[in-house]
Amino acid sequence: MKVHEYQAKQVIAEYGVPVPRGRPTDSPGEARRIAEELGGPVVVKAQVHAGGRGKGGGIKLADTPQQAEEAAASIIGMTLVTPQTGPSGRRVKTALVEEQVRAERELYLGIIIDSAAARPVMMASASGGMEIEEVAARSPQLIERAGIDPTLGLMPYQARQLAFALDLTGDLLRPAMKVMSSLYKAFAAKDCSLAEINPLIVTNGARLLALDAKMSFDDNALFRHPEIAALRDRDEEEPLEVRAQELGINNYVKLTGNIGCVVNGAGLAMATMDAIKQVGGDPANFLDIGTVNDIARVVNAFQILTTDPEVKAILINIFGGMARVDVIAQGVVEAHKQMQIEAPVVVRLAGTNVEEGEAILSAAGLPLIRATGLGEAAEKAVAAANR
Secondary structure, three states: OEOOHHHHHHHHHHOOOOOOOEEEEOOHHHHHHHHHHHOOOEEEEEOOOOOOOOOOOOEEEEOOHHHHHHHHHHHOOOEEOOOOOOOOOEEOOOEEEEEOOOEEEEEEEEEEEEOOOOEEEEEEEOOOOOOHHHHHHHOHHHEEEEEOOOOOOOOHHHHHHHHHHOOOOHHHHHHHHHHHHHHHHHHHHOOEEEEEEEEEEEEOOOOEEEOOEEEEEOHHHHHHOHHHHOOOOHHHOOHHHHHHHHOOOOOEEEOOOOEEEEEOOHHHHHHHHHHHHHOOOOEOEEEEOOOOOOHHHHHHHHHHHHHOOOOOEEEEEEEEOOOOHHHHHHHHHHHHHHOOOOOOEEEEEEEOOHHHHHHHHHHHOOOEEEEOOHHHHHHHHHHHHHO
16 A cells, blocks of 8 residues: 555654645645744645656645645646656645655665565665665666575675765664665654655765655554555555456456456466467456355456456456355356456366366356466457457
8 A cells, every 4th residue: 555755654654754734735825834833845746656747747846835835726626647657647636745745865765675685775875865666677786785684684794884885874873774774764663665765865064854745554563553544545556456456356456458367376367467468468457266166256357357358358266275166156146146247257277176067167158258277268268359
């Protein structure tokens, strides 16, 4: 789960990371009052779950409260288009009004989970203000890393080494180490998958401030953090993904292709997507219905895929172990009873109770395209979509 910039700043500020003064608003008039309270030039920033806001006109400077009100009026309610929003853009409901701060240096500081190392990794770079992926692609030597043992946390020597790598020495050394320690504490305490400060600036008064912040949280841990779950903005999420979660399908990700996938097991789902790509197709989604034997889960999966106008064919790839093939087959039949499925459906079934499942589908007389192997199923799905 992602949150807005102002929400991320509130979280890291609780753990001691210094942030600029300011607060969010959905009213141009209140933006003026916030600027008056701050007593100086401010910046008005659109709050959406996407980067590149400045290039899209979502960040404006204001020297006076009147200008702050005008900037907020132009931002709140706009459809902001950035490279990360896609061409449809995002409607801005909230703006963050905060003090302008002059930066002498812009740095990057972030923490992610390194799945290969099975631990968090703190990354630091002197190239702040840029997307870290761009820095990694162009100048990977500019990124310093420190693997963190989760049983010990970020050690002082690691923070010190990262600070030295960023040339944060002298009077800035202790504040830099404190920012790093505080960011890691927030990351660990809130079960984050990402915590990022970009840029972390050095002001002309030799202070460190988190000028921008981004946080993502492990969905599976949200039950432990109701205060974080309350920050969720469903309007910023893909509508089909929200609908899938409401229907009990938590492992659904909308993609850009035209072949809808219904698969049991995350690994098999990835292999199915690879097989589709290998024969020249493009998957419309990642969808793992899991190993539960639930007819309704299959029906709900069809509801999601038939709602997606981009889906031109559906591929059902079931390799039943704990999931019973006959239950999946019953779900396919029930889905056709409950809704009009216009896209051709390719079915490949294998595993537990496969004979019973085949008998159910044969008795139903549905216009299904059958396949015995994954490669054959992918080829038939691509051909059906192209037709």
